[in-house]
Amino acid sequence: MIRFILNRLLMALPTVVIVSITVFALIRFIPGDPAALMLGDMATPDQVAGMRTELGLDKSMPEQFLVWSGNVLTGDFGRSIVNDEPVLPLVVSRFMVSAEIVIIAVVLASLIAVPAGMIAAWRQNSWTDLVLVGTATVLLSIPTFWLGLLLLLFFGLKLGWLPVLGYVSIGDNVVGGLLYLVLPIMTLVIHEAGVLIRMARASTLEVLRLDYITHARAKGLSESAVLWKHAFKNAFGPTWTMIGLILGNLLGGIAVIETVFTIPGLGRLMVDSIFQRDYPVIQGCLLFVALSYVVVNLIVDLLYPLFDPRVVAE
């Protein structure tokens, strides 16, 4: 098992290196000078040049990359160009905010979508199936920012039940914090449930056609026993992989939701940093996202044998 984990982490290394180089180069190819943006309208060319030297931007790109990657290996992700904050604590604190929302949303979406998908498969070609599949298709087709704004207008403005903007950490105020999370979580749950319902349905349909299910039915087992006891474990495997992918994707990619609901998460930090050409923060965010993707998928793979014992970690 430990060898498997080490192997997987070693396999991830080239991914992280490629991501680092790509991000490092691409952000520098985009026009826009962080030093000029930082100093504003009144800066003279001399001041901008001085700031570029101070930030190390006057060095060649390979030289900058070597300095940055060397520092990263020692745990120093650099400091933000915009506000001089150390990047790693900044990224971690913002990541925790995003993770809080994403993990709750993915768990809730899975709890809703997996049974719904299985029921749709069980009742294939019935009205239940049609309604569930139709609903899922509609849900996954709605852009999240639009859905978020609709929910915000309805629950925040029309009904006045939920706060329309702001963020309170659950650590500071449990009830208040949860209230601020309801709308962003609801938006994500609605959208991701659509994806997962279709996945769960498809994988359950495949399993229900297998001989061992026919055998179980022939033994006289009830439909619920067939479905939950025999079909579920095998059908859940592919959905579990999908949940892992969604989780990894969302952990660094809910910038739109965070912007609409004014949540200080990792996605918003990344977008703001891109507009401000804050190179160290952009690099730190994307490297962190790549790492979290690797870790989440590793955890998913390690847990896979729980649902499908045929798959062994080694």
Added chain:
Amino acid sequence: MKTILLAGTILMSVAGVSAARDIVIAQSSDLRSSNPGVNRDGNTDGVILHIVEGLVGYANNGEVKPLLAQSFDMSSDGQTYTFKLRPDVKFHNGKTLTADDVVWNWNRYLDPATKWTCLKDFDGSATLKVTGIKAVDTTTVSMTLDKPSAVFLGLMSRPECGYTGMISPDSIAADGTFDKPIGTGPFKWDEWKKGEYIHLSKFDQYVSPTNDGKPDGMVGSKRPLVDGIKFMVIPDASTVKAGLQSGVLDTAEISPDLIPEFEKSETAQVIISQNNGKNLFYIQTRDPVMAKPGLRRAIAMALDLDELVAAASNGTGKANGSMVSSDSLYFSETQQTRLPYDLEAAKKELADSGYKGEPISIIANKRGNVPSFPAAVIAQAMLQQIGLNVQIEVLDYATQVDRRRSGNYQIISQSVAPRLDPALMYSFYVGDKDKNASLMWDSPKAIELMKAAYAEIDTAKRQAIFDEFHELMLQEMPGIFLYDMIDVWGASKSLKGQPVWQSNARLWEVSLDK
């Protein structure tokens, strides 16, 4: 249903979501730093404005008036300024402001280690040099300059300089690093939750400078009328709109296209305020096509400026073809003249300039709070009428800044932040392009006039300089000034007072109905 509604309402109140009697305001980005005049942007300046004060400050008409100073005098040679401090000024830590504090602050600002944004304006590398600062007695400070300057007081009052705000030496931590701003303003620093909000609380011991009962720019009556201010970081315009409509936000900048909706609203109001910033077409006079003054004049005459401004500003702006703002004390009759809207004359100038249908590109960006894109679109349509081949290139703001700084453009639809003295406004556009490619106009005569405006202290003589400059600009047309910037803000109906000044939040003398 009623039960559910009641439950929702109770839940909200239990969670303490409803704020106290603070003014809650949205701003599009977080604070850069709390250190006045060091690592700043427009939003940072807006927060700092409430915390610190300088010796002097701008009034609405661009005049510089005493703020922490009770009075100031200039020596006959124009090189020594003596500031008499108000005796009633206290820092937020309760200590009284003294002349020694002023000397300490100025020495700190002039120390390169502070990284003050405006250092170049006072250390001799730009125009003037502060050669001496000394405390004459506990309430008198004298400052000497290397030469007379008309803009010395104006420069130190600028937002970009952190208003050269006086902070208590206790603002610096024991290890020499900046801790927090302990100023003298009507609100004091309270809390900064990065990425979320900045909270300032009311300074109970605040005493306004001499005033006639009304706010006047950075001076005048400055009473804090609420318990505090919460600046919330909200980058998304739709969320700001929802926040204003729901009453969570008390005020914020809104897009001009929301004016009709807010005017009809029962809960919200629109606040429109002109500032000294400029919306203009910034022209590259060294571009092969744009180099001919005749072509630039043809462009200016082909634009129906009144129509263009009305459309680009949603009816809020008024055409002003001068670099001098229309509410400046220097906005004379000469400043009000502009080239006529005359298509026939424009066509003639165009033909005389030898224009042969070469493409002309207008760079624009789509930031919601500036008219860059709509102004470019309207101008494109107007300029096509005289046969100009105009295209629009839409860029993100950072790229636009890059293009302007490198001089790589033909026309940029640009907005420039307020500068209250015309000479300071000139310095954004005028100068040697070989040394600074971002400048617009390098006419030797214009440079000479700008330098004269920097040095001349007499108001009447300055007016003559500004008028001559304007007439020269109409001849050479290095850029086309459209209108003074307009702040369009939304606010809840319960907000009383004027929450914006020169594009920055200004929340003293602003209250909320109970």
